Amino acid sequence: MSSAMMWGVFALMALLALGLATLPLWRRPRAVAEADRLTVYGRQLAELEMETKRGLLTPEAAQAARLEIERRILRLNETAVVPNAGGKGLLAGAAVTAVAGAFGLYLWLGHPELPDHPAEVAGAMELKGTAAGEPTLNALLDRLIAYLDTNPDAMEGWEHLRRAALSVGRGADYAAALERGVRTRPENVDLRVLYAESLIFMGQGQVSPAARLALTQADALDPSHPALRYYTGLALLQDNRPAEAEALWQKLLDEAPEGAEWRGQIAEKIAEAQAAQGKSSAASAIAALPADQQTQQIRGMVEGLAAKLEAAPDDAGGWLRLGRAWRVLGEPAKAQVALARGRAIAEKAGDKALMADFAAEAENLAKP
Structure with missing residues (x-):
């Protein structure tokens, strides 16, 4: 299998997962306890923040507790999607992909000139088929994850894994693989930004303490990294610092090459930051x-x-x-x-x- 053909297969996998998500909901609904547990973990994080502000926990203990809760959130995916799941599970996969698309700026903001893998890599990823002669989607993903565990610098592979894994509800596996990649290649700023992005995705768009730590570590390596600056702006906006977020995003937009596909998304975030400042001004006016x-x-x-x-x-x-x-x-x-x-x-x-x-x-x- 050639390199181009191999990556074409993974691109097709992501499209196939999206296509399945549009099937009618004619199958029996499946109860998903993971959503309830995610709500509980979210409340635990909120309670943890309150206890920290009241001085009941040391910063070190609070950070350890946050990381443990976030690890539990990452493990939720272990039973979230199973073969032959009902229509709701498939639609959840579509929703996951939609959210991932909102945050998936790495390929545009990072390094769009990703290198191809050598032919021997493509051969190493050749799959045995199922009994019917066709590889399963999860088998393909497992093989790609195993490959990236030993070849963490293969950035194109990470991009394909992100698209395919998030589309079928395996975001936790994707984040866990990135965590291993960061440990193996601590100097790789792209991996650190991707890891932060995966944590933001797992937090439903919230820049969690673990994601902030990953961003801080990436900033120490390359503060000019465009995707890093984008997500740092998102953290500022969530910290009710819209003016700083706007300034950061505006500088990023000013430096963006003409015709860059992601300019529109940055412009939308700038407008969001400006709207947030307007709301703050309106609240102050009413209070007076x-x-x-x-x-x-x-x-x-x-x-x-x-x-x-x-x-x-x-x-x-x-x-x-x-x-x-x-x-x-x-x-x-x-x-x-x-x-x-x-x-x-x-x-x-x-x-x-x-x-x-x-x-x-x-x-x-x-x-x-």
Whole structure:
């Protein structure tokens, strides 16, 4: 098998996984406890942050606890996807790929001129088939992971692994392989950035303490790395430092070559940072008003949200925010209506985490 043919196979694998994800949901739904555990781990991380701020834990103990929780999150994937899983599992794979695409800037921001593998590498990755004469997707991925364990500098292989593994719900295996690669090649800044990216993906877009550590280590090797700067900006934005994030992304955009495909995505993040600054300014302006005018301004904003949701009613998270806002404004009847509409959308989508949020808000509303 030639090098080009081999990588073509892995590109096809990713496309095949995406195609399967579009099948109708005619198969029996499969309960996925991993989503519930992910919610629990997320709450544990939040509680850990509160305990750290209160001084109940030393920084060293807090960091160790964070890393342990994040390792458990990474291990969730071990039973998340099995052969012949139902349609929900396949659609989850599609969602995974969509999120990965949002963060998968490595190939563009890193080094697009990735070298080909030598012919002997392609031969080493030749697979025996299944009984039917066709290799399974997981077998192909396992062989690629094994190859990268001994050849961690094969960056094109990592890119193919990212696309294929994330598309079929094996993101944890991908992140674990990268962790091993970083240990083997600690001086490889590209691997460190890819590892940070994988942790951000596993955290549903949140730049976790482990991801921040990986970014810091990459920064020590090459602070000019474009993908590193992109994810550092994301961390700044999540730290409520939008002005710094905007400045970092703007510099990255200014230095980007004309016609670079990722310019549009950086521009979108700049706009997001600018919008965040606008919200902060609006909040400060409202806080400066007399109490009665503050209430009037806030009510106007809530009514504006209600109007938007009537025009686009499929936003379950929007209905949850509206319900909370009406509760705070002392409008329990309106809050109940908003929560009921949003909860119905969450139940239809099977979003257990959001359903739990609606249940918690309903409890708050029921309190005297």
